[in-house]
Amino acid sequence: MSDAVRIVEVGPRDGLQNEKTPIGVEDRVAFVEALVAAGCPVVEVGSFVSPKAVPQMANSDVVLRAVDHHPDHEFHVLVPNEKGYDAARAAGAKVIAVFASASEGFSRANINCSVAESLERFKPVLARAKADGVKVRGYISCVLGCPFDGEVAPAAVVRVADALWREGCYEVSLGDTIGVGTATKARELLRAVAGVMPMQNIGMHFHDTYGQALANLYAGLEEGARVIDAAAGGLGGCPYAPGATGNVATEDVVYMLNGMGIATGIDLDKLAAASREVCAKIGRVPVARVNAALAAKARRTGG
Numbered sequence: 001m002s003d004a005v006r007i008v009e010v011g012p013r014d015g016l017q018n019e020k021t022p023i024g025v026e027d028r029v030a031f032v033e034a035l036v037a038a039g040c041p042v043v044e045v046g047s048f049v050s051p052k053a054v055p056q057m058a059n060s061d062v063v064l065r066a067v068d069h070h071p072d073h074e075f076h077v078l079v080p081n082e083k084g085y086d087a088a089r090a091a092g093a094k095v096i097a098v099f100a101s102a103s104e105g106f107s108r109a110n111i112n113c114s115v116a117e118s119l120e121r122f123k124p125v126l127a128r129a130k131a132d133g134v135k136v137r138g139y140i141s142c143v144l145g146c147p148f149d150g151e152v153a154p155a156a157v158v159r160v161a162d163a164l165w166r167e168g169c170y171e172v173s174l175g176d177t178i179g180v181g182t183a184t185k186a187r188e189l190l191r192a193v194a195g196v197m198p199m200q201n202i203g204m205h206f207h208d209t210y211g212q213a214l215a216n217l218y219a220g221l222e223e224g225a226r227v228i229d230a231a232a233g234g235l236g237g238c239p240y241a242p243g244a245t246g247n248v249a250t251e252d253v254v255y256m257l258n259g260m261g262i263a264t265g266i267d268l269d270k271l272a273a274a275s276r277e278v279c280a281k282i283g284r285v286p287v288a289r290v291n292a293a294l295a296a297k298a299r300r301t302g303g
């Protein structure tokens with residue numbers, strides 16, 4: 001496993017969308033800039049969803065416009081429908097992400113429609129994006145369990161992945177929204193989804209609620225998956241998934257990959273500093289073992 005992994009840094013969106021302490025637009029921009037300076041190639045910077053539903057992501061247009069001046073970096077935003085697409089395009093979005101669910105319960109809670117309705121809703125968005133030369137990423141939530149419906153069969157995930165891939169998403173990210181998966185199940189799921197689309201276009205988006213995310217990622221890497229979503233400092237969760245904690249921490253992922261000789265282009269010390277800075281603003285410490293270890297080492301050595 002000596003090749004490269006593409007990390008999609010989702011902290012400014014998936015992380016901050018669920019933080020109780022409001023954080024200003026300037027601080028969101030500063031966070032993205034710090035992540036860019038740390039070498040994060042792809043950063044998800046916000047959402048064009050209802051500000052009543054997710055107030056933390058209001059003014060994502062301001063954030064996108066402020067950071068969209070780095071030609072070598074890709075900035076993603078979430079779009080649930082055509083209204084969101086209009087707003088994202090007006091703010092200059094070049095890559096958007098639509099988000100479906102593998103389970104009906106979460107689909108209803110998150111975007112107020114069934115899975116089938118959501119896929120219909122995405123069709124005009126995907127068609128317009130294609131015409132506009134905008135890349136579309138697809139998310140599937142609750143791929144390894146749902147807070148409302150319980151067990152989720154791999155076949156349900158495969159159906160949605162197949163639809164998103166055939167409708168033109170360049171990548172489909174598999175979200176273990178509530179972080180309940182374990183390595184064997186993650187491996188089996190990736191194998192099943194790779195039956196309908198290439199493994200290299202599958203993203204692994206694992207929340208770390210039960211502390212299994214790194215193990216699940218390792219299993220996915222062994223299967224050949226090479227796209228990992230992670231949030232600096234292990235920030236966040238999902239406002240519509242009770243009990244879900246943050247994504248796997250980017251620091252922990254980068255440390256693991258560095259040890260395996262797999263390149264990410266991300267500077268671990270700069271990344272850890274970016275996490276600590278944003279966490280200080282929202283009054284918490286990073287939920288990242290590697291960040292805590294680096295901070296303790298710096299204290300010991302006076303660094």
Ligand code: HMG
Nearest residue numbers: 048049050053080083084110111112139141142175177238
């Ligand atoms: P709805 O109520 O069915 O939609 O919501 P509607 O079309 O009936 O509109 C209701 C109101 O929302 C109207 O405003 C619309 O104008 C407004 P009002 O008349 O009441 O003032 N509206 C919008 N405003 C701004 N931008 C828009 C937009 N669309 C409608 N795009 C909707 C449907 C999807 C909009 C709503 O349910 C929503 O915004 N939900 C938020 C979903 C969300 O952001 N969830 C968190 C992200 S997903 C996630 O975290 C999982 C992921 O990380 C992967 C994983 O971990 O599994 C991706």
Ligand code: MG
Nearest residue numbers: 014175177238
């Ligand atoms: Mg998520």
